[in-house]
Amino acid sequence: MSAAAANTEGVRVPLTRERAVHAAVQHADVAGLEGLTMRHVAKALNVAPMALYRHVANREDLIDAMIDVVFGEIPLPLGGAAWKPAMRDRALSLREALVRHRWAIGLMESRMRPGPANLRHHDAVIGKLRSAGFDIAMVAHAYSLLDGYIYGFALTRMNMPFDSEAEMDAMAQHMFEPFPANEYPNLAEFVNTHVLKPGYDYAEEFEYGLEVILDGLEAALGTD
């Protein structure tokens, strides 16, 4: 095989920052952030590990770029819609992106080098709120509440990727196993009659809280 990068078809495809970042995102979607190693990303691209360093400064830089990809997937609230549906749509889009890219939860707001999509996103959201009559302090309140809730909800549900109810049930059993029955009666009742109830849907839970927050902000906006 030639020294130059080649894909599986043997056609020469030069490695670029974009290709590297995309491969990294795809890998992290499957293997998580801990499974994201420079060597694995390189292997996915049919390239030597050190080749990546021509296009990214280091692993942190790669992750910064990956986060900006996630921000880029969230539509900007640009239209003339009212602030409330705009914020609701943004919250749902952001949540969907976080579900697609679990590894990004916890990193979205803690990067020291925000990318352009990141800044553009926040600029657009703030602009939407400002033009809807939120003063600066109220923007801060709204943003804290909304993003706190969105990221927090994603975070607390991150490690619950149970597609089937049986899987969920097994996990619950596993967690309670080391403890005597009835030691935690309230928790047991809650888990048994609610979380494990057929048809329980996290997405509905998310939207309930979102409405409470949006209504609370609307009320606060009126009394300002």
Add this chain to the structure above:
Amino acid sequence: MSAAAANTEGVRVPLTRERAVHAAVQHADVAGLEGLTMRHVAKALNVAPMALYRHVANREDLIDAMIDVVFGEIPLPLGGAAWKPAMRDRALSLREALVRHRWAIGLMESRMRPGPANLRHHDAVIGKLRSAGFDIAMVAHAYSLLDGYIYGFALTRMNMPFDSEAEMDAMAQHMFEPFPANEYPNLAEFVNTHVLKPGYDYAEEFEYGLEVILDGLEAALGTD
């Protein structure tokens, strides 16, 4: 030096799980989760790295135990107080614990092996809500909203440990540096006139959102 562990005074102090976990918590408080290596914890205890494995199954098990220490620092809502002040106190205690132990944010709710303090805590909180008239579905709503907000707020503020305003200002400059001025006017206005304003206090921001959520829950409880 004898084969048995000895502290700096030469008095023999047997290594225990508790001592190991405590040292790990202290180390993580300073060095973060990434800086928490088995070798460093061992060094802090004046012990060989592998000695830890007599008391801890592996690094994950150690972290599980550390998380339970954090849960143990949060007072349980036991008294006869009304649910609202009880939930407010719990939220503030939890937030304080997360500020003390930044490394724990993102791990508190995602452990597959919850410890006894963890389960006791959730049991007590659920019990408080139930005895205040929340039905099971309403408990789920309240818990999702409150914990989502608490953890999310902590998360979005995690990497903002700026004690001084000058430090905050420098960080903001640094983040905007690579971009042309006025490319993000709304964001710039927000950062300059609010975040960098003297006297801006994150704690106040947290409590504002907390009141909105508690009021929203109270209203929903009434109309149920």
Add this chain to the structure above:
DNA sequence: CTAGCAGATGTACGCTGTACGCACTGCTTG
């Protein structure tokens, strides 16, 4: 044809978690 150069590579280093087996301790028995 040759020079230069950008990009991919191979090697190597210090770090990590931790499997495995040994060595030492102090207690429990006879």
Add this chain to the structure above:
DNA sequence: CAAGCAGTGCGTACAGCGTACATCTGCTAG
């Protein structure tokens, strides 16, 4: 007092990590 035993700490070793550095390769400009 001796013997054995269980518990605890240690030393060695290995695979895998991020990445510094020097080298090699193949394209492009003259």
